[in-house]
Amino acid sequence: MRSAKDFFAPLAVGAPAPAREIPWRPSRVIHFFDPSNAKMAAKLPTLIPKVDVLLGNLEDGVRADNKLAAREGLIKIIDGGAEFGDTQFWIRVNSIDSPWGLDDLLTLVPAIGAKLDVIMLPKVQGAEDIHYIDRLLAQLEAQAGLTRPILVHAILETARGVSNVEEICAASPRMQGLSLGPADLAADRRMKTTRVGGGHPGYLVRQDPTPDDPSAVRATFQQDPWHYTLARMVDACVAHGIMPYYGPFGDIADTLACEDQFRNAFLLGAVGAWSLHPVQIDIAKKVFSPEPKDVAWASRVVETMGDGTGAVMVDGTMQDDASVKQCQVILDLARRLAARDATLAASYNLPGPTA
């Protein structure tokens, strides 16, 4: 058994002290690129200022015979003096049961650990996977003389991972957040969809028959097969002070459905989503930033409510202590995003980035 106090002790002599709180930084879009792909790497100087998180992907999506080139590509990018400004730099390593996961960590933490904000770990099954990487990272950080802990983000993409979601979130002070991985999760659960995220025309509810006209056409409504997992993930993350994200949307050409999937996640509490292709960057940024009209409304409700207690009517709707808290969630997000994005700041009428 570990006591509560042990939880914040470094797991290796000389390792940095574990984080007591996960710093909130804008992460509406986690943009994936393959570091072994020279064309993608060449685009980084223009992509970095546009995204909240740039992620060098080593896992699925990178060919097996390119795994080493991808690792080396990351080192080359950092050694080449890549400038991140206030954009976060993450990597997705191969899973710890794969032939590459261990060497990804052994190679990259010493080589680029000082620049790394977060390591995304795929196919996490339970707390034991987080405990493993927690100790290993502490040892590698100590050896490399790193002064701040690298945070860990787990992908929720196995049935066992979903069953263990609370213990995964609670497993280490390094835990930064979780992403829903609908592709691997569908495979692991034996779901019968071959899509990477999104809905399915067969997953629907049908309108009741019209009693006096049984042959009338009955409307159908597609449902979101990811609703349960996402909602469960959001609760687990919030309960443990870490951040929930929707993952990939594979139909790159269907930008409208991508936007819908991202918005469902935003409305349920997710803070961001992955972008697999440059066309998805602006979709995620738009969706995970509150709309100016919602910010204006939230601001009006908060002002009208004064000290935030009691009940009043605003435009025919009841507002009270609880709805003020809802409005404060929107306002708080708007303020934080405005501090990074001058255009948003202007649209919200809020202070923008300081020089």
Ligand SMILES: CC(=O)SCCNC(=O)CCNC(=O)[C@H](O)C(C)(C)COP(=O)(O)OP(=O)(O)OC[C@H]1O[C@@H](n2cnc3c(N)ncnc32)[C@H](O)[C@@H]1OP(=O)(O)O
């Ligand atoms: C289930 C999961 O694990 S999801 C995560 C793993 N998968 C990924 O990370 C996939 C990342 N994305 C990709 O590999 C690619 O975007 C693909 C394969 C989906 C499509 O690639 P392409 O067919 O080359 O797309 P397209 O022709 O539209 O690309 C246009 C340009 O954008 C570039 N580009 C495409 N995706 C990216 C990206 N993620 N980052 C940077 N540049 C990109 C292309 O290199 C191309 O450059 P060019 O104009 O200099 O030729």
Ligand SMILES: O=CC(=O)O
């Ligand atoms: O890694 C992501 C997924 O959907 O699988």
Ligand SMILES: [Mg+2]
């Ligand atoms: Mg996956």
